[in-house]
Amino acid sequence: MTVQFDRHGRGFVVELSQCGVEGITTHWGKFISASTVTAHDLHPNQRHRLGSLGxxxxxxxxxxxxxxxxVVADTLCAHIDEAERWWANS
Known part of the structure; x- marks a missing residue:
């Protein structure tokens, strides 16, 4: 899970992803271990932004x-079940 803040205003996105214990190899051939991989290292179809429609x-x-x-924190917390479902189905 990563949090990216908006550099132009007061907002943020929360992105979910996951990889196996073996890590990943990017499409350009770079190996990234599971202990250092971030959501941004994975292809966009392998991650999900909380609150997005799909x-x-x-x-x-x-x-x-x-x-x-x-209020924003409460809204974010309302999406915790969405994160659990996404991880369970990925």
């Missing part, structure tokens, strides 16, 4: 639109 869909958790950080 593959190749985007979702940002925003707190620059009047929502308090607590």
């Amino acid at each position: 593959p190749n869909s985007d979702h940002w958790f925003r707190f620059d639109d009047g929502n308090s950080p607590m």
Whole structure:
């Protein structure tokens, strides 16, 4: 799981991914061990953004639109089941 913050505003995305204990080899041939791999190392079809509607869909958790950080945190927590389901089916 990675968190990427918006450099232009107050928002972030949470991306999920997973790989086996053997690590991964990128499409250009670079080996990345399981202990150092990040979600961004995997192909986009091997990761999921929490809150998105499906593959190749985007979702940002925003707190620059009047929502308090607590409301954004509650919204993020509401997606924990989504993360569990994605990992279970990947």
